[in-house]
Amino acid sequence: MWSVQTIFMLLCYDTVYVPATSTRELLFSSYQESVQIINAALFHSRRRRSSSSSSMRVFTFPRQTESETTESSRAAEVFQTTLQVLKTRAKRLHKRDVTTPELLSWEDVELVAELSQCLPSTHPAVCQHSHLNKYRSISGLCNNRQNPLWGAANTPLVRWLPAEYEDGEREPKGWNRGLLHNGVQLPLPRDVSKQILRSTSKRSEDVYSQLLVDWGQYIDHDMTFTPQSAASAAFESGVDCLNTCENVHPCFPIETDDMLSGPQGCMAFYRSAPACSIHLASDIGQALQQQQMNAITSFIDASVVYGHTPKLERALRNLSGLNGKLAVNEHFEDSKGRAYLPFVAAAPSSCQQDPRGGRVECFRAGDSRVNEVMTLTALHTLWLREHNRIAEALKHMNHHWSPETVYQETRKIIGALHQIITMRDYIPKVIGPASFEQHIGAYRGYDPTVNPAASNVFATAAFRFGHATISPVLRRLNASFQEHEHFPHLRLHHTFFSPWRLVKEGGIEPTLRGVIGTAAAAISADMLVVEEVTERLVVLNVPHYVDLASLNLQRGRDHALPGYNSWRTFCGLRNVKTLEDLEEVVGDAEVAGKILNVYKHPDNIDVWLGGLVENPMPGSRTGPLFACLIGRQMKALRDGDRFWWEAETVFTQQQKTELLKGSVSRVICDNTDIREVPRDSFKYGEYPSDYVSCDRIPSMDLEAWREENSQDLELCPSPANIHNGDFILSSSSGKLVALYSCYHGFKLKGAAALVCEGNKWSNQPPQCTGPHL
Known part of the structure; x- marks a missing residue:
């Protein structure tokens, strides 16, 4: 085995004797070269975006990432590229491929990580602050006190099975054209899409409503x-990924020979951003292997409403109103004065516009994908209104609550409703009651040994099952649940990035x-x-239509997910070895035959496709x-979440009883003009026989959140308000404590915690200075 120091000495043999410090010199020089490579690529990318024609911009809808995500992914890119520079130098020396675990010690790896700014793990000591005991952090940090990064934003997707990169470290499946897998080449994703997946239509069923599909997204x-x-x-x-069919990081184009071909005969595809994962690795091989990032929190915590960074959270709040509410649109409201989501900060935005004129910019919410399709935008709007409705009620009954307390208590309720609706009303319908009992079961309390982070196979394959349930048509209905007389049904591709339709075409009610x-x-x-998403999908920053099925298959290969049979083994299911086995699993001999004809070997079947074609179990999707x-x-998301709504001390028993009354139907009743709904909006029913008046839908009694002034607060005056910050009241060692914090961008100066002692507070309130953005 050659060390980095030895390699450097040999590379420099003809020039000068290399001292013992050469290891670091080589790492520094490789790091510097990688920074130049990354900066040059980013410069070319920014220049292309700034020079794009207005006609192209109609089609470009990049999924915006927060600055924390951008910084973290850039650090990981530098880390990975530094490794590639090292490998290239070693290959020239040895005249053979060399893996990075052969070259580096743990100390070397840690140095590369430090240079790249892939920061070390957050120390558990930061999680002992008392304010982290009452409300979850916006980033998910410190949910688990001993493992602060579990489930937090901008951390790697976890691997339940090892990645299967073609070079063992970074290169996706299908990267090296001509490389055989189980004796044959992998089929092209576009061929799989066209021959197996594409459908011109969809049959409807009469069990579940379209909400089951849209809630999934x-x-x-x-x-x-x-x-x-x-x-x-x-x-x-430096070549633009839109103009090359060569596999060169981060370009991983999808070969195709049809109408979706780009100028070079392929469909553009950008690899997922890598994640800094050294601090979560158990060995050098794992530390050096490329992992993908989850930019948001893994928890069901309504981050889709509130965001996942302090900066985004601040931008979404109505801080000037001192009422704990979220900001609303300042330009438009519906015919009854109900709020719409606020616009994005930068205008003009890239969303589609009404051809008759009058701009409606892209909406802003806790998740940047809010504008992707009208149904998604409508659900976001619904929960914005629900937060503000509850916040107003809580402030009215608890006059002594600070705006921060109103906001956090409301956020806590909204998060609980997301958990209840998902786990009680949605998941059992998706996986079936038997599988729910087998794989999830009854709640037995918070388990700090459970890692709640989203897994790579869940995010990249399993939870994309819903793509096979997409309808090609978005139906808009009137008050009698018939086709709307003014706003007809829309083909799905006419709903992409079109918030103007909600504002100008009847509000969110028809949708x-x-x-x-x-x-x-x-x-x-x-x-x-359906062809609406295999032939006419508008996505990302590609200036032409793309194919969702091909993207999913290529993404699974980009992430080096093991194949279908490996995951069946993981789940204790029998492997598919023959055509007869596949026919039994799929339940359709013709489809099974097509799959084996395309893939040639059952172990090569992509996990997303294999899971998708399995015959649904009774009562499941x-x-x-x-x-x-x-x-x-x-189960991991539930059991590993310290703030799960059923966990001890999160809510009182009376509050839990009221939360269980929550439902999508009730939220619709409370925030729209719709007056008749199904009892369970996930179930399809005929109108009017299967609908009931909103008066008959159970409603939470928020009186369970009424809080009388504590005796301590009667002794001490109400804590002083501060500019650019706020406080919450908490108990510590039997004493009342006012915990102050500053809004994002401001720095706390003074004591953060004031204790009520005797009849006064222990310190003067702090100040928030800044801004430090």
């Missing part, structure tokens, strides 16, 4: 977001009626993914593999 955006590489130009050559009043598409192996993977993830 909405709650997925609360748990996972894998950002793409910030660079859109190749690191090595929401369509969501609850339309039967969901049926699951069928011979009718999987998934086959046994996806039921297992989704069930395991949901």
